[in-house]
Amino acid sequence: MDATFVVFQLVMASIVHGALLIRGPNQNIMEGDSVTLECLYSDNAFNISRVRFESFSELLKMWRPVWPTSWCFYDLNVEQVDDKMVLHVPHVAHFAEGFFRCVSDDHTLSAPNNASKTLSFKVHYLGEVHLSREGFSNFIGLPQELRVQRGDDVVLKCSASSSEEPDYCWYKEGDDWILPSSVITLKKVSDMDSGVYTCTVEHPTALLEKMRNISLVVLPGLRNVSCRDLCWKATR
Ligand SMILES: *[C@@H]1O[C@H](CO)[C@@H](O)[C@H](O)[C@H]1NC(C)=O
Ligand SMILES: *[C@@H]1O[C@H](CO)[C@@H](O)[C@H](O)[C@H]1NC(C)=O
Ligand SMILES: *[C@@H]1O[C@H](CO)[C@@H](O)[C@H](O)[C@H]1NC(C)=O
Ligand SMILES: *[C@@H]1O[C@H](CO)[C@@H](O)[C@H](O)[C@H]1NC(C)=O
Secondary structure, three states: OOHHHHHHHHHHHHHHOOOEEEEOOOOOEEOOOOEEEEEEEOOOOOOHHHEEEEEEEOOOOEEEEOOOEEEOOEEEEEEEEOOEEEEEEOOOOHHHOEEEEEEEOOOOOOOOOOEOOOEEEOEEOEOOOEEEEOOOOOOOOOOOEEEEEOOOOEEEEEEOOEOOOOEEEEEEOOOOOEEOOOEEEEOOOOHHHOEEEEEEEEOOOOOOEEEEEEEEEEEOOOOOOOHHHHHHHHHO
16 A cells, blocks of 8 residues: 555544544734634534633643633633534733643543644734833833933933834934934934934734834023033122
């Protein structure tokens, strides 16, 4: 008998004999997307109502049953639809990503009838854009309008939480340069540096982009007035 034919027969045998299968998204998904996973038998040899979903807990390093949940706008439901067990999440959250499998609680069954293969999916996200100024508290973030003295050095940093390191760039409204960096450094600012600066953040794989701008106002500072000038003015 031909060797390829034997392999083909074995594959067919393992699929046909009531194997427990899991189906789900086979691509990257975005936070907020709807996600559906299904457990089913390759034929109707066994009782699907005895099958449940499990997810792998990274914390406990073990498989845990998935229970229907509904809290804080997060819903997850599990129901039997005909000969399938269906897990549905209308708006998936980042924390839902991971490893899933289907398991039968019928202990008389053995592999591959008692458990499916493992399915994994990743949930991509891009958080809000946060701007901060170097040397200043970055906890509160920056106001919409930043006032600085003429002659100051201004270093602005742009950041966003993301499922993958995003691409950053800065540009200034009305100017034709684009700075491909999360940090923009303006040395000894003058009136010419006043204006609206925008940072855009782009997720590398998902089609996600967010931006934030800040209006820089350069005040006529006293930096180039020497101390002696001031003392001299004060004593007059
Ligand atoms: C499948 O199992 C459920 C409960 O485990 C039982 O109520 C149901 O009758 C079973 N169905 C069949 C076709 O055996
Ligand atoms: C399925 O059965 C096999 C024995 O064939 C056993 O080793 C395995 O632990 C079982 N899987 C689950 C998830 O119960
Ligand atoms: C800057 O951002 C604000 C609010 O996010 C928006 O209303 C405004 O149009 C933006 N300005 C420019 C010049 O992009
Ligand atoms: C300070 O510098 C500005 C230009 O940056 C200049 O116009 C102004 O005359 C200077 N003032 C003094 C007191 O030197």
